Amino acid sequence: MSLLELDSDQLKELADRTRKNYEELKAKGLKLDLTRGKPSAEQLDLADELLSLPGVDNYTDKNGTDLRNYGNGEGIADIRELWGELLGINPAQLLAADSSSLNIQFDLISWSCAFGNNDSEKPWFADEQRKWICPVPGYDRHHTISEQFGFENVTVPMLEDGPDVDAIAELAKDPSVKGMWAVPMFSNPTGVTFSKESIEKLASMETASPDFRIMWDNAYAVHTLTDEFPEIIDVLGIAEKTGNPNRFWVLSSTSKITFAGAGVAFFGSSRENLDWYMSIANSRGIGPNKLNQLAHANYFGSAEGVRSVMRKHSGILAPKFTAVQNILQDRLGEYDVARWTKPEGGYFISVDVIDGTATRVWELAKEAGIVLTKAGSAFPGNDDPNNRNIRLAPSMPPQDEVEEAMDGVATCILLAAIEKLGA
């Protein structure tokens, strides 16, 4: 029965009970954290073998090159081929770099601002007004980067099968709109995977800027929670077919597969885009850590080796996600005070609470020792216009802590809703 359908006695009874629950929750003196999408120690243990790889006397790639020395800014063939097979990208169109694809994303925007990219008439900085499209809710670190470079972050809603592509196509008619963020599979934080249809629209739409780019941050392509691996759609192939081969900058990495902070990142795109990138990357430095790339190639062995690792992650993560779902359903289902995503992959559950109460939920949780990602953080400028979205990241705490924290969060969501009703 929805909260709104309760009569005043029922509501009073629920309010009293919920306040009592909350006082009991506070009394526990919890110290729990559901803020960041970090892997747990148990997940990191899966890759412990990597700590001693590539191993003494193992320092050449498949071409016989000594990887201990300078050189090879594009990354070693061994890992580019393996990852290209995994993602369905021609290794010649896929660079391997150091850890964190976020670094590359930052640099792509930075260098387009400073110099213009290969399709620019002038540097992006030459335009006083710069806009960047952000599907919301989205990834806070993305928004930070475009904001850092002086872009106005303009939002479009995330729908069930990807962002609102009609709204995006409309925005792209504005020449000051230079690009957009996208997490196309098991998106952060909604878990949405873009449909092929929506991808085709993004690839084929007209853009006023010839140098418009879509930052295709495919961070969770193989981060399944079901042991099923969804098809990775060949976005570069589609882009080429539609006559916009340079539209997508595709990013990927081993983060949350091996070691979150010490992995290998990948950048896939048209060869023209890669050549532009390398022309500047070659002045920035003398190449990535190729030994770490070799270590990763040896550790995985093959594309199937990556999937095998991901099934083990799923075995650790899925019970936590299931617990979140079950607790939210058990505690809140009958009152209709929240809607939440049921992701089949990725790292997050996105919860929409009663409009106007997200900040209050965050405060209540904090007072009870449960740290949640700040309300609104999935929106540019931390500004959730409806003040209703909360991102849950259940990966890092152990199972029992996830359960304890979520039970507390449910109490907070319910209490905030009751408070809003003035009960």
Next chain:
Amino acid sequence: MSLLELDSDQLKELADRTRKNYEELKAKGLKLDLTRGKPSAEQLDLADELLSLPGVDNYTDKNGTDLRNYGNGEGIADIRELWGELLGINPAQLLAADSSSLNIQFDLISWSCAFGNNDSEKPWFADEQRKWICPVPGYDRHHTISEQFGFENVTVPMLEDGPDVDAIAELAKDPSVKGMWAVPMFSNPTGVTFSKESIEKLASMETASPDFRIMWDNAYAVHTLTDEFPEIIDVLGIAEKTGNPNRFWVLSSTSKITFAGAGVAFFGSSRENLDWYMSIANSRGIGPNKLNQLAHANYFGSAEGVRSVMRKHSGILAPKFTAVQNILQDRLGEYDVARWTKPEGGYFISVDVIDGTATRVWELAKEAGIVLTKAGSAFPGNDDPNNRNIRLAPSMPPQDEVEEAMDGVATCILLAAIEKLGA
């Protein structure tokens, strides 16, 4: 006897003999390379232990933090303390990053251009005219970066105890001059180490730009060729004392100590400078490869451990440098057709041949199968106004190849000089 003092018969005889030498050299069909300052395989072997470090079950820093996960953008305490001791820098003023300090140098300039640094009134890009001071001969990759960002590279001569600081102080009166390159110890390519006096002048001079910076690329601080380690002058302390605490950006790395392409880089500066850097670095990414930092800390063990490794490098490198000196002296000393540096550290020997003949020497060597760094490459825009400087990098080829190549180079230098005399 100088070439100029030979009578015409003597000159004719020498010319004939040298041409015959050169034909014999070409007939050998050599394929030798003295271009880049890369360590040799024998040097890289010194660090082979690192290939299996940090090792299974070893993934926490001295504070007990799990280094496999995200976080800690400033680098781990273990390696910052060790390196701080080595360089005489307070670890709180020293960040540890991924491989290659060149990356950091590029970013420092890039971000100062885009956003301004912590002392800027406006972004460097806001000034149409931007100038950067380059002591010459210098490091080609430095020049490329400042050129990339639209700086006019203005040159000052490198003297015996550092760059011409009076010329620098004069240039710094121009508000469009934003900074300068410096390799303060065993400089690339001259081997010059800046005197304390010259450092004090650089620290105390007035600059028209309040956000003027000296990129203090101390790449060769411990790269001795004599087993003696010169004092590393406390440039940050001097800068603070003179009231210009933010003037120096100090860079260092394990390149050419462990693995050239897979090491750890360091950035030392005033805390204010570091905070500015981190405010942007934190939006670029989630931190460096901390496991590689731990591996390096374990491999070295201590600052003395680094010096111990460097003595082994010296044992491999010094005979090559000695051979270059001896061959140049034996073959050319009597003719006065070249002057060369006698470095006590670093990776290069800088040779000045007869004015106007450097390009010809390079061509002759190339035709004989000996690849030298392109003539003029130590000057911005590859423009050596006297066309006389050649940078020799003897580190990578085995000893016998260095000797064979240098004997050939001597022939080419002599032949180019003879050609210039019209003989």
